[in-house]
Amino acid sequence: MKFGKTIETSAKELPEEWQPYLIQYNSLKKNIKGIVEELEDTFRTLNLPLPLGETDSGEQSAYDVSHGSLSMDTCTDLETMTTTGMQLPEVVAYNIEKDSDGFVHPVIIVKIRRQPSNRRERIIELPGIAGLPKNTSIMLPSLANTDDSGSAESPAIENSSELEVDATQASAMPMPMPRFVDSTGDDDVFNPSAPLDTPAGGNVLLESRFVEGAEETQVTVRLQSDRMFFVQLINYIERTRTFEQAYTQQYSSNVNSLGSELTFVTSPFKHDFQIWREIFRLYMDADVWSHTEGDLRPTNTAKEGQDRFSKFTQHIETIGLAGQFRDPLSAKLLVSFYKLNSELTYMKLLQEMNELATRKIIKKHDKRTHLIAKTQFPQLISFDTTTLTRALIYTVYTELVGVVPQINDYMCPMCLNIAWRPLRLECSHVFCSRCVVKASRCRMFNCPVCRSKDAIYRAGVTNVDQALLNFLKLYFPKEVKERQRDIQQEITEEETGVIKSMQSRGKPCIIM
Template sequence: MKFGHAFKQALEAESYPSHWVDKAIPYRQLKKILGKVREELIKNGYDPDTLHQLLAEHNAEYRLESDDSRLLRPKLLVRPTLHQLSIEHTAQVDSLPTSPTPSSPGGTKSALPDPGQSLNQYPEEAQRPYQSNAGDEWVDVPLDADVRFFSILQEDVTELDTLQDRERQSMTGNIHVIGTEISQVARPRKGLIDFSKSDLYRWREILELYLAAQVFFSTSEASGGARSSEKARKQLVWFQEEVTKRELAQKFKIKSSAVAFQHFLSLNATLLQNLQFQELNQTAVTKIIKKFDKRTSLGVKKTFPKVMNSAHFITESISKDICAQLSREVISLVPQVVDYTCIVCLSICWLPIRLDCNHIFCIRCMIKMQNRNKRLCPLCRADVIQRANETHIDMKLVRYLEKWFPKETKEKQRYNEAERRKELLGDLYVDNGPPPCTVM
């Protein structure tokens, strides 16, 4: 299937907003104009093979430059060569008047030179050497079709850039709204009665799954960076399936949580659709530029992206900015346990000790390190362990952890108390917890 037809089908199949489709790259129109570009070049004596040779020999240059109004002005410059001289001479000879010949009285015959005949026998016009109107060795070849081609292409890329900016602003506004909604339904509640009406832990699990899905960006070493739209779609589907499998949306205790979750999914769907639309049009630009080079040999594949480097549509993806903002304004609203985990015991830093080097460890791990005469911080190797005491407990962080992680802090408290009793009682300690695992 030819790309032009596939491009049209893709625009229709994905149910893009009509104002998006109106701004799509006019691939078929550009392809028709490209045919006229080729015809115009051949008419002036510059077929693809000739241009390829002239460019290779540095006897021609094709430039894409911006004028004062930042409009692209393509320019073909050639250096007079034997090729141009032969074209010029042939055109002049063809235009000479004809004369009767003995073999055809009263008839006409083209005045072509005989093998032994000198050019001096022909009028001065036929012997005039090729000259540049500019007075130097380079000639500016006037072309109209390629000016129109790049004028239309630049205009459409610019309009797509404007469309992308508008969509970015729209999604930015939606992120503010979603952030406000989630902050209301996922905020911590005081007391057992209020906590029973909180959706804090449901939202934490949902956002934890979303981070794990890495829908639009991957942080893995093997496949780091921005996702393609197809990969992003698969990751978004996985995220929604996991939420459904765990029945997280059904477990919401506050009605507005369900509304906020639907808004969150809708924003991701819009961002995915935008990414698909951008990729589709970027492919259209790449294809038409490649076809331009194939039909003309002018080699604009490398120069066009450079002259259009101000266009965000060409150089970057909207998903990068939106995902960064989504992380700042929505995902960060519900802190994750991993951000407050002690690197020694890999559980929450209950009664966190903030060392002089500013690194944090839970109090039990700190006591153990001191009892073992450890001196250096496990993270930065600063000599601070033995200087730590009760004044190093970060009480502000203690209150924060109690507020946002009530279950985790209570569990860690119970664990610390049991471990402390075991240390004090030794062999007399009786563990009232569940029996040990018989498998592992």
């Protein structure tokens, strides 16, 4: 399936009010044909080889024009063009310029270098005759090409580079038609002052100068159709960016509003608190947007995120968590949470489609016109498809999922259980008191995480984090009770083991 059909099919997955913000790939594709036609007409008028591949008229490609000079491996192919009468370009470059107002101007620059011819030509100045401006320079043909009997050059003219002629006498003198020149060269030299028969809408500028005794002519071509192509593409991108900025503000407002209501129903004194905690735990386990601890990277595509979110919602329905709500507000908030995630999928899909359409249309432009813009266009306008989505995902996790504490955030790094009676060491790492006691018995005096010297050795009752202890009792009462029971059972087993070991030595118990 062609990409034009693919993007039309994918657009149907977006809400109807979002579809106008897609880049119109088919419309831009039609404009490329106009660029090819204008480029072909302009270069033919200037008698230059076409930088086109398979042109509409069936002519074969000559070379690709990119940012910088013509590649050396194509120069050998261009040498054969000198026999056809075309001007051989020495340097061909394609630049996309951006002015101070932000407007884009694609420019094709062709440089042609000519060596001076062997024939003699004379440049003289005529002081205001035949309606010409005063001191106009004209070039006369070499005397070697005229009849020897009637065109012998006088000694005065031979020894003079300029000839002052009276206007009355000069009007009666038989003289070739003068032409304007700026150097000694071939008859087909470009004339900057002469009008060019360029196609409508084309903008051609010619500049000539002498470099090391040779004439160098620079032809600057600005194609109107090429400029309109990039203007239209940038307008599509800017319009989409404006929509994304407005949507981000509205989305953040909706998330904050939902977070405020969620705080009320997820109070630790409410029945629905445990249900919401389980829902958010399953949401993080589903890894809808590749969320990891301390790193929010939306590496999933829109399709992957949509599939994972669908599996998450189906699992919630299967285990019947939504039906366990007692507060009717909780059911409404769950629907709003689903809606926000669906909008995240739409935004991700919109960005992916626009990024792909931009890359495809630039590739199509370069292939048809052989004016390479794929390396320059990204430097003119940024097209980031991850920053916005990452910001929205971060908002969801901090304002919604983070409202309900998860037990994984309060685990002891050593026993991987809830840090009951947490001890905060001088290095700020938190462990349960039971693990600190065990580490001391094993003569592990340094912090197991950061290796802070003697951090465990200097820990005592004063290191108990009372605020964290009260927080754990409030939000994880069930887990705290289970951990207390496990610790007490472990202590009992240790004491029993000590008694049995003493009995095994054959020593009687001594009652003090």
